[in-house]
Amino acid sequence: MASKYTSYITIERLGSVVGQEVTLHGWVYDTTGKGKLQFVKLRDGSGVCQCVAFKPNLDEEVFEQIRSLTQESSVSITGTVREEPRAPGGYELDVTGVKIYQIAADYPITPKEHGTEFLMEHRHLWLRSARQHAIMRIRSAVAKAIRDFFDGNGFRLQDSPILTPNACEGTSTLFETEYFELGKAYLSQSGQLYAEATAMALGRVYTFGPTFRAEKSKTRRHLTEFWMVEPEMAYFDLNDDMDLAEDLVEYIVQYCLKTCQPELATLGRDISKLEKVRRPFHRMSYSEAVEWLNKNNVKLNKKNDDGTESQIDFPWGEDFGAPQEEAIMEQFDKPCIIHRYPAEVKAFYMKRDPENPKVALAMDMLAPEGAGEIIGGSQREDSYDALLERILHENLPQEAFQWYLDLRKFGSVPHSGFGLGLERTVKWISGAEHIREVIPFPRMIYRIVP
RNA sequence: UCCGACUUAGCUCAGCCGGUUAGAGCAUCUGACUGUUAAUCAGAGGGUCCACAGUUCAAGUCUGUGAGUCGGAGCCA
Numbered sequence: 388m389a390s391k392y393t394s395y396i397t398i399e400r401l402g403s404v405v406g407q408e409v410t411l412h413g414w415v416y417d418t419t420g421k422g423k424l425q426f427v428k429l430r431d432g433s434g435v436c437q438c439v440a441f442k443p444n445l446d447e448e449v450f451e452q453i454r455s456l457t458q459e460s461s462v463s464i465t466g467t468v469r470e471e472p473r474a475p476g477g478y479e480l481d482v483t484g485v486k487i488y489q490i491a492a493d494y495p496i497t498p499k500e501h502g503t504e505f506l507m508e509h510r511h512l513w514l515r516s517a518r519q520h521a522i523m524r525i526r527s528a529v530a531k532a533i534r535d536f537f538d539g540n541g542f543r544l545q546d547s548p549i550l551t552p553n554a555c556e557g558t559s560t561l562f563e564t565e566y567f568e569l570g571k572a573y574l575s576q577s578g579q580l581y582a583e584a585t586a587m588a589l590g591r592v593y594t595f596g597p598t599f600r601a602e603k604s605k606t607r608r609h610l611t612e613f614w615m616v617e618p619e620m621a622y623f624d625l626n627d628d629m630d631l632a633e634d635l636v637e638y639i640v641q642y643c644l645k646t647c648q649p650e651l652a653t654l655g656r657d658i659s660k661l662e663k664v665r666r667p668f669h670r671m672s673y674s675e676a677v678e679w680l681n682k683n684n685v686k687l688n689k690k691n692d693d694g695t696e697s698q699i700d701f702p703w704g705e706d707f708g709a710p711q712e713e714a715i716m717e718q719f720d721k722p723c724i725i726h727r728y729p730a731e732v733k734a735f736y737m738k739r740d741p742e743n744p745k746v747a748l749a750m751d752m753l754a755p756e757g758a759g760e761i762i763g764g765s766q767r768e769d770s771y772d773a774l775l776e777r778i779l780h781e782n783l784p785q786e787a788f789q790w791y792l793d794l795r796k797f798g799s800v801p802h803s804g805f806g807l808g809l810e811r812t813v814k815w816i817s818g819a820e821h822i823r824e825v826i827p828f829p830r831m832i833y834r835i836v837p
Numbered sequence: 838u839c840c841g842a843c844u845u846a847g848c849u850c851a852g853c854c855g856g857u858u859a860g861a862g863c864a865u866c867u868g869a870c871u872g873u874u875a876a877u878c879a880g881a882g883g884g885u886c887c888a889c890a891g892u893u894c895a896a897g898u899c900u901g902u903g904a905g906u907c908g909g910a911g912c913c914a
Contacts (some may be wrong), residue, residue: 604912
């Protein structure tokens with residue numbers, strides 16, 4: 388990576404200084420030795436470089452300092468860069484000098500196996516290990532791909548508020564806090580309503596920030612605090628919305644393939660699966676999906692009144708759960724968009740399909756390899772009367788939504804948008820087992836430390 | 838909120854049908870070693886068996902209650 392801040396060399400740029408004496412600044416990743424020969428793997432955030440100290444070639448004092456280094460000690464090591472096929476990474480440093488900042492004692496995360504509970508308690512240190520380091524670099528790349536994609540397509544970044552006066556969709560449980568004399572405030576579960584307002588001002592906008600859900604979810608794909616990007620576009624209908632979602636996801640995946648090969652290799656990710664993520668993706672309507680489920684005998688587990696369970700054909704009108712989505716996705720090796728869900732199971736602001744008022748112009752994008760839902764979106768209701776009717780029907784406080792209704796009063800236009808979950812996308816691309824591994828400090832129902 | 842699992846050394850785990858002084862590997866410390874990749878070899882130290890109550894001659898092991906953690910469902914990104 389080009390940078391003007393090159394006052395010292397970093398490990399990822401070692402290839403450009405072969406034969407020269409340089410000083411690396413970092414932390415001891417691992418040490419091993421064989422008497423007069425000592426190996427120190429040094430990491431500096433950009434990579435890992437093996438440094439070799441051979442006693443007969445060095446001052447007694449320098450060799451003893453090298454020998455005293457422990458895992459995660461902070462140190463600057465000077466030496467000559469050499470190409471060395473035996474070294475991981477291909478380059479090696481022949482040590483000539485060392486400056487110790489701190490000898491670290493009893494670093495808890497050893498190169499041996501650990502359980503996730505232990506690692507999560509040491510999340511602040513776990514981030515230094517190779518797998519987590521690779522995942523965090525992929526997360527950074529996904530975020531950059533998202534910003535590049537929108538910035539390059541005429542979108543403007545418009546931040547939406549995190550403190551909000553009311554529930555956005557009225558369904559999910561929110562974190563609550565006192566807000567001076569104005570009563571209760573809630574942490575935002577979506578910036579969408581505000582994005583609709585800024586889209587009416589700037590045409591195409593996106594909000595990208597943290598979002599909060601107080602649901603007591605305990606699964607490997609849920610966080611209570613996660614990052615979501617939400618584009619909102621004036622004069623986009625549902626088809627435009629789905630096209631944009633496909634373009635975005637294709638761009639993100641291809642960008643990671645282009646810029647994160649070493650990270651994907653560290654994670655042992657099957658690249659060929661990601662290479663297949665090319666437009667066009669699969670699409671099917673909810674009704675087609677229900678038909679497919681019943682044709683393929685994917686039954687719905689239904690609890691009877693007496694507590695027993697029975698398996699029934701999937702009834703039109705019921706929302707899909709994880710088992711249905713997984714069954715549908717098993718047949719695909721790239722994402723699939725399911726659109727036109729029953730209006731009853733979807734949010735109040737989604738526009739009904741003029742051709743079939745029973746369904747909403749909604750869409751979800753499911754990712755393959757069991758990654759599940761990464762996008763949810765819709766064309767928005769743009770008729771004042773229809774939106775007001777929905778608000779009243781859902782028993783939402785009309786006053787709180789007056790500004791939102793105003794958008795349908797003063798120059799209402801067809802418009803659409805969606806939300807893409809950053810962590811779910813990173814989890815899919817990196818192949819991480821659990822969503823808690825793809826955000827530096829995950830917030831989950833039973834964990835807020837560290 | 839519902840269902841299920843787990844808790845023994847710093848870490849990962851074993852511990853039989855309840856039976857003597859609690860086991861291994863790794864990590865740590867000491868020593869040997871010129872190419873290690875989770876090095877190897879020799880030695881040393883390291884335990885409130887999650888907590889409380891109960892059954893029993895005897896509980897890490899059986900029973901009950903509680904706590905903590907994890908997984909799944911629902912909700913959704």
